[in-house]
Amino acid sequence: xxxxxxxxxxxxxxxxxxxxxxxxxxxxxxxxxxxxxxxxxxxxxxxxxxxxxxxxxxxxxxxxxxxxxxxxxxxxxxxxxxxxxxxxxxxxxxxxxxxxxxxxxxxxxxxxxxxxxxxxxxxxxxxxxxxxxxxxxxxxxxxxxxxxxxxxxxxxxxxxxxxxxxxxxxxxxxxxxxxxxxxxxxxxxxxxxxxxxxxxxxxxxxxxxxxxxxxxxxxxxxxxxxxxxxxxxxxxxxxxxxxxxxxxxxxxxxxxxxxxxxxxxxxxxxxxxxxxxxxxxxxxxxxxxxxxxxxxxxxxxxxxxxxxxxxxxxxxxxxxxxxxxxxxxxxxxxxxxxxxxxxxxxxxxxxxxxxxxxxxxxxxxxxxxxxxxxxxxxxxxxxxxxxxxxxxxxxxxxxxxxxxxxxxxxxxxxxxxxxxxxxxxxxxxxxxxxxxxxxxxxxxxxxxxxxxxxxxxxxxxxxxxxxxxxxxxxxxxxxxxxxxxxxxxxxxxxxxxxxxxxxxxxxxxxxxxxxxxxxxxxxxxxxxxxxxxxxxxxxxxxxxxxxxxxxxxxxxxxxxxxxxxxxxxxxxxxxxxxxxxxxxxxxxxxxxxxxxxxxxxxxxxxxxxxxxxxxxxxxxxxxxxxxxxxxxxxxxxxxxxxxxxxxx
Numbered sequence: 001x002x003x004x005x006x007x008x009x010x011x012x013x014x015x016x017x018x019x020x021x022x023x024x025x026x027x028x029x030x031x032x033x034x035x036x037x038x039x040x041x042x043x044x045x046x047x048x049x050x051x052x053x054x055x056x057x058x059x060x061x062x063x064x065x066x067x068x069x070x071x072x073x074x075x076x077x078x079x080x081x082x083x084x085x086x087x088x089x090x091x092x093x094x095x096x097x098x099x100x101x102x103x104x105x106x107x108x109x110x111x112x113x114x115x116x117x118x119x120x121x122x123x124x125x126x127x128x129x130x131x132x133x134x135x136x137x138x139x140x141x142x143x144x145x146x147x148x149x150x151x152x153x154x155x156x157x158x159x160x161x162x163x164x165x166x167x168x169x170x171x172x173x174x175x176x177x178x179x180x181x182x183x184x185x186x187x188x189x190x191x192x193x194x195x196x197x198x199x200x201x202x203x204x205x206x207x208x209x210x211x212x213x214x215x216x217x218x219x220x221x222x223x224x225x226x227x228x229x230x231x232x233x234x235x236x237x238x239x240x241x242x243x244x245x246x247x248x249x250x251x252x253x254x255x256x257x258x259x260x261x262x263x264x265x266x267x268x269x270x271x272x273x274x275x276x277x278x279x280x281x282x283x284x285x286x287x288x289x290x291x292x293x294x295x296x297x298x299x300x301x302x303x304x305x306x307x308x309x310x311x312x313x314x315x316x317x318x319x320x321x322x323x324x325x326x327x328x329x330x331x332x333x334x335x336x337x338x339x340x341x342x343x344x345x346x347x348x349x350x351x352x353x354x355x356x357x358x359x360x361x362x363x364x365x366x367x368x369x370x371x372x373x374x375x376x377x378x379x380x381x382x383x384x385x386x387x388x389x390x391x392x393x394x395x396x397x398x399x400x401x402x403x404x405x406x407x408x409x410x411x412x413x414x415x416x417x418x419x420x421x422x423x424x425x426x427x428x429x430x431x432x433x434x435x436x437x438x439x440x441x442x443x444x445x446x447x448x449x450x451x452x453x454x455x456x457x458x459x460x461x462x463x464x465x466x467x468x469x470x471x472x473x474x475x476x477x478x479x480x481x482x483x484x485x486x487x488x489x490x491x492x493x494x495x496x497x498x499x500x501x502x503x504x505x506x507x508x509x510x511x512x513x514x515x516x517x518x519x520x521x522x523x524x525x526x527x528x529x530x531x532x533x534x535x536x537x538x539x540x541x542x543x544x545x546x547x548x549x550x551x552x553x554x555x556x557x558x559x560x561x562x563x564x565x566x567x568x569x570x571x572x573x574x575x576x577x578x579x580x581x582x583x584x585x586x587x588x589x590x591x592x593x594x595x596x597x598x599x600x601x602x603x604x605x606x607x608x609x610x611x612x613x614x615x616x617x618x619x620x621x622x623x624x625x626x627x628x629x630x631x632x633x634x635x636x637x638x639x640x641x642x643x644x645x646x647x648x
Contacts, residue, residue, distance in 0.1 A: 009044050011091070011104045014082070016044065023081070030081050035060055035311040036074040043092065043102040052099040061308075073281050075100060080279075188440070189310055190253040192229040193217050195238045196270065199262040208261055208295075210238055210344055211337035212270075215299040216257075216306075218367065221408060225312045229253060230443060233474035235344050248277040252473050255283070257306060266292045272302060274309045284309030296333040332362035339371055348379040369400035370410040377417045381579070382538065386572025390421055408438055415447045419454055421575040422607025427451045428647055442472035446480070453484045454578060455643040456610035456636075462488065469497075481510045483578070487613040491517045505535035509544040517618075521551050539565060539574075543582045547589065555590045562586055566599065577608035585619035596620075597628050604636050611640035 009016040015024040018041050023030040032040070038060050043051055056071055075092060078084075082091040091104045193216050195209040214231040221228060229251050237247065244256060259272035273285035284305050288298060307314065339354035355372040362368070373396035380389035397417065400410040411434045418427035431448045438444055449464030461484040468475045477499055485494035495514040499507055512527030528544035535541050542565045549558030562583055569580060584599035600623075614620065614633055623629045 006110065008109045010107045010109060011044075016040065025081075032081060033074070033077065033311045034313060036077045036081075039071070039074050040078055040102075043100060044106055046102070047106070048101055048103060050095055050099055050101045054099075056099065073276075073283055076279075076281060188225050188227050189255050189312075190227045190229070190251075191220070191255045191257065191306070191310075192234055192247070192251045192253045193220075193257040194234050194242060194247070194259075196259040196261045196272075197239065197241075199260050200264070202263060205261075205263045206239075207338045207341035208263070210235060211340040212261070212298060214340050214344075215337070216302050218409060219299045219303040220306065223307070223312060223314065223318055224440075226310075227440060227471070229472060229474065231340075231344065232476070232478055233472065235478075244275060244277060244280075254278060255310070257302075259302075263292065268292050268295065270298060270302075272305070274306055293330045295337075296328075296330055328364065329362040332358045332365065332368070335361065336365065336368050336371070339368075339375070343371060343375055343378070346378075346382075348375050348383060351375045352379060363399075364403060366400045366403035366407055367409065369396045369403065370407065370413055373397040373400065373410075373417065374413040377413070377420065381420060381574060381576045384537075384539070384568050384572055384574050386569075386574045388572075390417075390573070390575060393417055406437075408434060408441065408444075412441075412443050412447060415444075415451065419447070419451045419607070420577075422577060422605075424451045424454045424607055425643065425646070428455075440471055442468045442475040445471065446475050449484070450480065453487070453610060454608050456612050456640040457644065457648065458484050458487055458610065458612055460648070478504060479506070481506075486514065486517060487610060487617075489616070503530070503534065505531040505538050505541050508534070509538070509540040512544050512548075516547060524548070525551055539569075539576075539579050540582065543586050546586045550586075550590045558586070558590050559592055559595075562590070562592075562595070566595070570602075575606065577603045577606040580606070581608050585617070588619055588622050591622070593623055593626060596623055597626065597632065600629075600632055604632060604639075609636040609639045609643075611636045 006017070006019045009018075013026045014030070015027075016022075017024075021034075021037060023032055023037070023040070039056060042056060042059055053071060060071070060074075075094075079089075079092055084091050089103070091102065093101050093103045095101065193213045195213045198206055198209050210231070213234060217228050217231050217234075220226055233251060242256075242258065244258075248254070248256060254277050256275045256277060257272060258275065259270060261268065261270045267289070268291070269287060269289050271285075271287045274283040275281070276283055286305055288301060290297065335354045335358035339351045339358060342348075342351035342354060352372065352375045355368055355375060358365070358368045359372060373393045376389045376393035376396060379385045380387075380393065394417070397410060397414045400407065401414070404410065411430055415427040415431050415434075418424065418430070428448065428451050431444055431451065435441065435444050435448070445464045446468035449461045449468065452458075452461035452464060462482075465482050465484065482494060482497040485491070485497060491514055494517075495511065498511055498514070508527045508531035512524040512531065515521075515524040515527065525548045528541075528548040531538070531541040532545035532548075536545075542561050546558035546561045549555065549561070566583060568574070569583075574580075580599060581603040584596045584603060587593075587596035587599055600620075611633065614636055620629075
């Protein structure tokens with residue numbers, strides 16, 4: 001719009017400019033959502049007249065089905081910005097059951113209107129800010145009189161000319177000032193989608209609670225205006241009555257989606273509500289009644305309502321991304337959801353069975369293959385299934401990438417698999433490429449820090465993992481530990497990075513491991529023994545139990561546990577060379593140098609080569625006089641330096 005035809009509205013100490021979508025209060029920007037801004041402009045343009053709710057709904061949401069509550073939420077946001085309350089309505093008046101009107105006096109100013117040329121600079125500025133809209137033509141300045149007496153201009157002409165110059169300069173200055181005001185840029189919404197509660201408490205349909213939330217989380221992952229908490233962060237809220245402020249603080253979010261479902265035969269009813277945590281306003285609530293066979297449509301419907309409820313404007317690429325990789329077969333989709341739920345419960349063998357059934361029925365859904373690869377990898381490592389499962393994992397990831405090359409979940413899971421199986425040099429480029437288009441994806445940063453740790457880039461590893469935790473305080477909280485703190489001797493930081501509550505065997509081992517480093521042996525024994533008691537098949541728990549036996553001077557018992565674990569690792573070709581390194585550490589502490597060197601070699605050969613850590617690890621002090629140890633460190637150093645040269 002040409003500058004001279006732009007209208008700016010002023011009321012009280014506010015200044016509204018529809019052309020550049022700004023609202024200022026005493027010169028300072030007032031943040032408003034796009035829809036709230038549209039409501040405000042519509043009310044002001046009607047000049048104190050009533051605008052009905054129907055009119056506003058049709059104008060603000062012309063092509064969408066939106067509940068009337070959305071309009072009330074936006075009006076409430078405007079009142080909050082103006083300092084209005086339902087009892088004291090100075091700006092926006094509610095006409096019960098009808099609509100709203102803007103009741104504060106408004107002055108409309110056209111940018112082209114200028115004050116009297118003879119005004120002082122201060123008067124000129126005030127006049128430009130308060131002048132009413134004029135429809136009269138601009139005055140024509142008188143022509144200058146001829147030059148007389150040696151070319152001197154009359155004083156009246158000089159005054160007019162000076163006035164014009166002052167006005168022009170002031171106009172130019174005001175335009176520059178207006179354009180220099182910083183635009184309000186809204187921070188992305190931080191959203192958590194909690195597991196849906198099963199009202200009927202029917203065990204056969206319990207899987208829907210977590211897996212439907214996971215499907216919606218995955219669906220919204222490409223929306224840049226959102227920071228959606230990943231599925232592993234919300235898993236602990238299964239079947240719980242949540243306290244919204246407490247959960248929001250725990251997950252560091254400002255928006256929550258909660259919901260219930262009830263299945264009765266082939267009928268399924270899902271109810272949801274989207275809550276703004278700070279204001280406690282319900283941004284959207286709705287219910288879906290559908291046949292169970294239509295289950296695969298739920299993720300799309302809920303995702304669409306979240307986008308509308310939060311008034312997000314999607315780019316064309318984001319809108320297209322939301323339509324990618326739609327599940328096609330209802331039965332295959334149910335098996336997929338069951339597999340997702342079982343993986344979250346760490347029942348990897350049964351998760352694999354469900355996901356394999358899903359892929360047999362519908363082989364063209366990429367997420368099924370991504371989760372199948374992830375499940376094979378987890379079983380290969382945690383269940384000690386080894387090389388056969390790693391081959392299956394690689395094949396599943398290849399299928400997922402062939403179907404959807406850019407799918408971020410596949411890339412995250414594949415990168416973790418590559419690092420675990422000795423291919424860290426392949427994981428890093430994959431992660432860096434993904435971060436170019438997803439720079440705020442916490443799990444990508446975490447996996448990059450994980451890969452750097454394997455290669456000995458310790459400071460870089462800490463930086464990536466700390467950034468990941470800033471983006472999402474719960475990133476990989478249940479399945480990974482920030483071991484780089486240990487490698488740098490930052491034992492207190494390591495212990496503080498672990499969850500402070502709960503009794504997962506994985507966490508208990510690492511708490512004991514940190515305490516062992518600090519020589520707090522009594523606490524370490526308690527945590528090691530409890531970890532082993534809860535899950536004696538977990539490799540880390542076995543290492544912890546061996547160290548506990550060593551503290552009690554039962555070295556032979558500890559060594560027997562380590563040898564049993566090593567035999568299974570060697571027999572089945574188990575990966576995760578960092579976990580295997582802990583076997584080398586435990587062997588060294590318990591005095592079996594030969595086995596310690598053998599496991600150290602196995603670890604380095606299979607992709608774990610943090611040379612700077614090897615040089616300082618106190619667990620290896622008993623090996624440093626051995627000639628084989630020197631050779632092993634040289635191998636680790638060469639690969640570490642080659643990695644650093646390639647990637648840094």
